[in-house]
Amino acid sequence: MEKSFNLSGRQPLTKVCLDRGLTDFKSVFNYVKQLPYGRTTNRSDYRQVLKELKGTCSTKHALLKAIAIENGIDDIQLYLGVFEMNARNTPKIKTVLKEYKLDYIPEAHCYLKLNGEILDITFNNDYTPSFENTLIYEVAIEPEQIGDYKVDFHKSFLKTWIKNENLRISFNQLWKIREACILAISQ
Structure with a gap:
């Protein structure tokens, strides 16, 4: 920055x-x-x-x-994006995806933009998944929208994705896989 x-x-x-x-x-x-x-x-x-x-x-x-x-700083925007979380951009989830025979899973991700440049400080080390090239959707949100709004949006997106991809998996199973991915990232 x-x-x-x-x-x-x-x-x-x-x-x-x-x-x-x-x-x-x-x-x-x-x-x-x-x-x-x-x-x-x-x-x-x-x-x-x-x-x-x-x-x-x-x-x-x-x-x-x-x-x-x-502080009246209008140049910085908060975004909610959905990207294809895969083994290339998020190596820590490779085993989880392989176990369930998935190439990727759509993941909701928050980040900032300053003058169109993405600023992502999710991780404090060299491990920073590169999601920009697989970004499917993004929308500007307010800080208060990171709770129920974000979760509901993500769940709705996944349900539509399951249907559009004709996957033979339930939403509940996919959400469990997603949680396993998040756990893998945090370790």
Whole structure:
């Protein structure tokens, strides 16, 4: 991230950041990026990232978008995308996909865009799945949409995908496979 914005004001999230010595958006971005990947106790509440010091694609990026909103930064957008999660762009799921004889599974993923450039800080290490080349769909969302909205959207997308691909698998089975993939990624 090249461009940065100074944080100001006493909004709740901004105050927590300033109290931790994070004075501009770039420092907050780097701080959140280095936090480990993991679900928080409430996957809909992006504020938990600052309390539990971990997060997923949804919570980490929604937190950053919320801080941008608090500081009047309009250049940064939060996106919900669906991409073909496969063994090439997400090597840790290779065994799961092979076991169920799937080439890929459509996965919902949250990320930021700044001036059209995708910013993805889901993982704090060299392991960053490259999803851009297999992006099927994307839509701008608000931080509050990372909970039920995202899950419902993803489930609806998967149900349509099963039907369109004429797969001989139930939605419940596919969701279990997806959860096994997420578990593999987090290890």
